[in-house]
Amino acid sequence: MSEGPHRPRRGATTIEDVARAAGVSRQTVSNALNAPHRVRPETLARVTAAIRELGYQPDQSARSLRSGARRTLGYLAPVDDPLDPNPLMAGFLEALVDAAGAEGQRVLLFRPAPPAGDPTAAIDELVAARQVDGLVLADVLARDARIAHVARLGVPFVSFGRTGPGEPQHWVDIANEAAMAAVVRHLAALGHRRVGYLGAAEELPWMAARRAGFLAEAHRLGLSAVPVFPAAPVSPAALPGLPAPAAGPSAVAAVRALLRGPDRPTAVAAGSDLAALDVYEAVRAEGLAVGLGGVAVTGFHDTPLCRHLHPALTSVRLPLRAIAGALVGRLLDQVRGEAAPVAGLELATELVVRGSSGGPAAGG
Amino acid sequence: MSEGPHRPRRGATTIEDVARAAGVSRQTVSNALNAPHRVRPETLARVTAAIRELGYQPDQSARSLRSGARRTLGYLAPVDDPLDPNPLMAGFLEALVDAAGAEGQRVLLFRPAPPAGDPTAAIDELVAARQVDGLVLADVLARDARIAHVARLGVPFVSFGRTGPGEPQHWVDIANEAAMAAVVRHLAALGHRRVGYLGAAEELPWMAARRAGFLAEAHRLGLSAVPVFPAAPVSPAALPGLPAPAAGPSAVAAVRALLRGPDRPTAVAAGSDLAALDVYEAVRAEGLAVGLGGVAVTGFHDTPLCRHLHPALTSVRLPLRAIAGALVGRLLDQVRGEAAPVAGLELATELVVRGSSGGPAAGG
DNA sequence: TTGTAAGCGTTATCAG
């Protein structure tokens, strides 16, 4: 049984085998694969048959070495944050792999070597070893060190999350302000005139944008809006990498105070689904109800959690497949030598109305 | 600006450049990298300096082509299930990438091509293209088609989740029964004599194991135990790929009925953190409180959600880093030609006690 | 210990 080190498919079918089986040269097989139009139809058919027959698939290493194309995109996984876990990582990654796969690309996951890993070092390694054609970055901050680094390296890249004005605009992002504005309009349409907002980790650009969008739209509609920031502000120095702690028990206290105040809001929007949990608790602790006849509550991200709350939580759904598709498309444009994106792309979100804001009380 | 297709680092520094810079042959550079002990110390130092100086890193494609080792492990992402999202995917993946990285391996993510993708086809593609040295499978079911397939292919593999008795035992798993037994003992130690259990997707092996572990330990301790299965049983035919729907509104109804019954349990364990949410709701709907002085509740997985509940949810924490480490270790053993694992490995979980079961009521 | 030669499987170039 012991057959020595299990070298990957040593002796697997090669292009030569196919050529022999089809009675052509290996070059013709290569052409059949990479430039079918250059091969006579009947020859092509014969080669294709042989390929299927033998289950042949080109060795990606050989192909990469020769052509230079790795057919692989690197995804730099965001740093852990136990307190405010990236709720989109799972769903986003799946969408990214699918979008890449549709373009014949694979996704290579990588992260800084722990502990206290330096993302730029991890990027350097991957690029120097020529393992990927381009990079996908996520959770991009303002003046993000990773962006500066990959831009200087000249590697094709895109980011999920916008970059600053002076930086390359290779980003795709959701319209955070517009999303929260839609939430406010939804609440206003239900008759709410006094609305509260529970933020979380306000230092993160997307969280700041949500708060701003909320306040702006509330102001525009003439609503009375009160934002609440329970988390102690974090110094910018602490930013690189680690997002700040999100809401928690103190968030509940803050919302409770808000609900006891003189202008008790009849609706509270939260910057994330987890933060909405704190709103639920605060509302109940004050002897009020969430939803119809009580305080309306909304979240952000439309995580699976929303359906399991009672009442189910109204939330903002991210167009993950569209985001992933746009990222991959823009990245491959660069890989193929077309011009780098000159402007970022902002995608619309979708408001999913459920019982917590007066929608149907019972979930599907 | 237009410099043609951005071929990955074409013209990057090669082993030849290093050799020239260090005044040795390229073979010596290769030795310095792959077998340092075969190079004279002073030569080694000179080569190492040149390597650092030039930022040289071997081209992974060339290396793979020549040596056969891809230095890459494939991770087959579990299929989506919006109703019961795999709550460990994010944290597990991070641990897996770290564990692989510690062994000099990268992780390539792949999934069946949508729609209705066939996992075995996806595996075939990856293996035929020789892109990975081995495979990591997750969410393994009994008599899983993927296991049979990779076993027949002869590709090194491991699975997170145990395989059936007749199958290769290349698995690492958590001790689900023992975990739930620990939960029961915890509840018993707090004085609970009547305990309930809310399951979810009982057709999944790990869910079935949790239920069994709960019932067995309750019986052993002489407790009165009542399991509740709100979800309609799903026919085995529906299994391949898609797990069954988890709890939901009907779960709440079921638990409420349990709490209204003649032998009202004073504690309810849930098979997942999301299911525990339904228990919270049921307890409150019955006018009872969760935690001290009310009904004790526990979850499973220790997702970030636990800390955001009020009271915080007691839950079972998975040793994700140990799992990932064991998986990578066993996989690489096979890749290196050592014997395939002859028995699965069961890892212990950790019970994290919080307010929902009488622990400290306030979170950190 | 170091240098030389060969070849991994593929694609690009250039003759037929």
Next chain:
DNA sequence: CTGATAACGCTTACAA
């Protein structure tokens, strides 16, 4: 449209 030849960058033999 097809077939021979070279080269991608590296590592494994073998010779010096």
